[in-house]
Amino acid sequence: MRKYASVRAFRDRISFxxxxxxxxxxxxxxxxxxxxxxxxxxxxEQLFSPxxxxxxMLGNGSSFESLIVQSFRMPRILISILVGISLAVAGAIxxxxxxxxxASPDVIGITGGASVAxxxxxxxxxxxxxxxxxxxxxxPLAAFIxxxxxxILLYLLAWKNGLSSFRLVLVGIGLWALTKALTNLxxxxxxxxxxxxxxxxxxxxxxxxxxxxxxxxxxxxIVLLLIxxxxxxxxxxxELGEDIALGVGxxxxxxxxxxxxxxxxxxxxxVAFAGGIGFVGLMAPHIARxxxxxxxxxxxxxxxxxxxxxxxxxxxxxxxxFLPIEVPAGVFTAAIGAPYFIYLLxxxxxx
Amino acid sequence: MHVLxxxxxxxxxxxxxILDQLNLTIPQGKITVLIGSNGCGKSTLLxxxxxxxxxxxxxxxxxxxxxIKLPTKEIAKKLAILxxxxxxxxxxxxxxxxxxxxxxxxxxLQQWSSKDEAIVQHALQSTGMAELSDxxxxxxxxxxxxxxxxxxxxxxxxxxxxxxxxTTYLDLTHQIEVLDLLFELNEKExxxxxxxxxxxxxxxxxxxxxxxxxDKAVYGSGKPEDIIDRELIRDVFNxxxxxxxxxxxxxxxxxxxxxxxxxxxxxxxxxxxxx
Numbered sequence: 288m289r290k291y292a293s294v295r296a297f298r299d300r301i302s303f304x305x306x307x308x309x310x311x312x313x314x315x316x317x318x319x320x321x322x323x324x325x326x327x328x329x330x331x332e333q334l335f336s337p338x339x340x341x342x343x344m345l346g347n348g349s350s351f352e353s354l355i356v357q358s359f360r361m362p363r364i365l366i367s368i369l370v371g372i373s374l375a376v377a378g379a380i381x382x383x384x385x386x387x388x389x390a391s392p393d394v395i396g397i398t399g400g401a402s403v404a405x406x407x408x409x410x411x412x413x414x415x416x417x418x419x420x421x422x423x424x425x426x427p428l429a430a431f432i433x434x435x436x437x438x439i440l441l442y443l444l445a446w447k448n449g450l451s452s453f454r455l456v457l458v459g460i461g462l463w464a465l466t467k468a469l470t471n472l473x474x475x476x477x478x479x480x481x482x483x484x485x486x487x488x489x490x491x492x493x494x495x496x497x498x499x500x501x502x503x504x505x506x507x508x509i510v511l512l513l514i515x516x517x518x519x520x521x522x523x524x525x526e527l528g529e530d531i532a533l534g535v536g537x538x539x540x541x542x543x544x545x546x547x548x549x550x551x552x553x554x555x556x557x558v559a560f561a562g563g564i565g566f567v568g569l570m571a572p573h574i575a576r577x578x579x580x581x582x583x584x585x586x587x588x589x590x591x592x593x594x595x596x597x598x599x600x601x602x603x604x605x606x607x608x609f610l611p612i613e614v615p616a617g618v619f620t621a622a623i624g625a626p627y628f629i630y631l632l633x634x635x636x637x638x
Numbered sequence: 639m640h641v642l643x644x645x646x647x648x649x650x651x652x653x654x655x656i657l658d659q660l661n662l663t664i665p666q667g668k669i670t671v672l673i674g675s676n677g678c679g680k681s682t683l684l685x686x687x688x689x690x691x692x693x694x695x696x697x698x699x700x701x702x703x704x705x706i707k708l709p710t711k712e713i714a715k716k717l718a719i720l721x722x723x724x725x726x727x728x729x730x731x732x733x734x735x736x737x738x739x740x741x742x743x744x745x746x747l748q749q750w751s752s753k754d755e756a757i758v759q760h761a762l763q764s765t766g767m768a769e770l771s772d773x774x775x776x777x778x779x780x781x782x783x784x785x786x787x788x789x790x791x792x793x794x795x796x797x798x799x800x801x802x803x804x805t806t807y808l809d810l811t812h813q814i815e816v817l818d819l820l821f822e823l824n825e826k827e828x829x830x831x832x833x834x835x836x837x838x839x840x841x842x843x844x845x846x847x848x849x850x851x852x853d854k855a856v857y858g859s860g861k862p863e864d865i866i867d868r869e870l871i872r873d874v875f876n877x878x879x880x881x882x883x884x885x886x887x888x889x890x891x892x893x894x895x896x897x898x899x900x901x902x903x904x905x906x907x908x909x910x911x912x913x
Binding site for chain 2: 533579
């Protein structure tokens with residue numbers, strides 16, 4: 288079998304080269320995501336088999352079963368998937384523009400910016416009896432603003448006659464440390480009960496997701512994802528280095544700026560609804576790269592699916608295994624992610 | 639007819655001037671080699687001719703047009719550059735790399751037209767990489783890897799190719815392999831090749847036209863047979879040497895003085911050459 292298939296239509300106006308192996312992996316992981324999805328729908332205090340879960344989703348369950356699935360589990364599962372997709376794609380984009388396989392939303396401080404904003408939000412809008420004075424629904428907006436501010440800072444501080452990948456990484460790590468320090472500071476200054484609340488958020492959890500969350504997040508993720516797919520060839524060329532990219536006529540600064548903006552949008556919206564779920568942006572693109580190589584046409588779809596699987600698995604385990612205690616999804620992604628990160632560092636040292 | 643021409647070109651890094659008021663022409667359909675000592679600005683000059691570096695003042699003309707006024711993608715269809723020591727990301731196949739040379743021609747939805755395919759195939763064939771097109775770039779030998787990158791610049795389908803030290807880090811066999819390839823591309827496909835080389839003897843062998851850079855200016859340019867002599871090497875490289883005909887090609891060959899075990903085949907006891 289040939290390794291590639293050329294797909295062409297409308298006199299080549301639509302034409303792509305499809306890598307069969309990558310396509311196969313994408314389909315397999317998509318099926319796997321489907322299985323995890325059905326298992327997750329069935330799991331909880333009320334246990335259903337995946338088949339039963341499927342039937343309930345089709346509307347063939349009792350009203351009680353439908354209530355559990357439709358109102359409680361589905362939104363949470365969908366948010367997990369959307370968040371996983373966003374973080375993974377953002378991570379893949381960052382790794383390309385920073386030309387560093389260890390780059391991820393967490394490492395360059397964008398997630399941290401969101402954390403600071405959330406802790407501040409909880410501190411500012413609380414009265415003496417620790418009750419929030421504004422609706423908790425504004426918290427995602429605060430998180431998004433925090434992420435955006437850090438991204439802008441990152442861009443401004445790293446700018447010097449253009450935007451070098453190297454400066455971006457260094458400034459990013461600096462900002463990460465700063466946001467960490469600020470988060471800790473505000474948590475210590477603030478009342479103790481908020482520290483607990485903030486902590487769950489910072490670890491990252493999709494607890495309490497509802498359909499209105501899905502309605503906001505889904506369109507944002509889908510639009511940003513489409514833009515990311517349109518930009519794959521720019522991502523590919525960025526990975527070959529500045530000189531090559533400029534040589535083939537890429538408008539590097541402009542593309543880097545829009546890609547950074549794109550990843551900020553993805554991270555900001557994910558973090559807004561799920562907090563700082565860590566390491567997904569690092570791991571998912573990496574696993575995908577191992578399987579299908581580093582051409583972004585292959586890499587982005589698979590990263591997205593793997594990201595979705597990771598967050599969904601983490602949340603499903605978190606909300607079922609330790610019942611009645613709920614463990615935030617971020618605990619599990621970190622539990623796999625941190626050793627993975629160390630493994631990557633170790634491998635880089637030996638490379 | 640000149641493909642590339644610089645007019646009063648001044649290049650600088652910050653306050654530090656690298657090349658001052660340079661006027662230079664690159665002949666069409668020929669192999670031009672830039673030579674000069676380390677840090678003389680020959681690579682900088684090459685990079686600026688590929689618009690990777692903005693001139694401090696003066697201008698560069700591509701086919702008679704001011705380069706700065708041309709859209710970057712239009713330039714990319716006329717002129718390709720292979721910078722020094724390019725690094726490919728992990729897990730990229732030769733085909734995936736070479737395909738990216740089509741970047742200036744691609745659109746959102748049109749990323750692999752029949753023409754793209756034909757030109758990429760041709761680039762792979764003429765660099766001898768067709769058999770290796772499914773291999774990962776990381777897994778290739780140095781010479782093969784360099785050929786893969788050259789194939790990518792060929793896929794750009796330009797009349798002119800600029801290469802910054804294409805033989806660096808290669809052993810002698812692979813140096814010859816790469817230079818022979820460039821020679822054939824010039825010979826068969828009439829592409830203009832401009833490159834920076836360190837090895838003067840190889841430069842003399844392959845170049846139709848040599849440009850020697852010294853002290854922020856062009857020291858001399860012309861056919862190797864006409865310009866390469868003791869004096870030029872002494873002035874440009876600060877090196878004493880004999881220039882003799884290359885025993886194989888008859889082109890100028892520099893044999894530098896210096897220290898060594900033997901002199902004229904005999905042990906040198908007290909012979910001292912003061913360069």
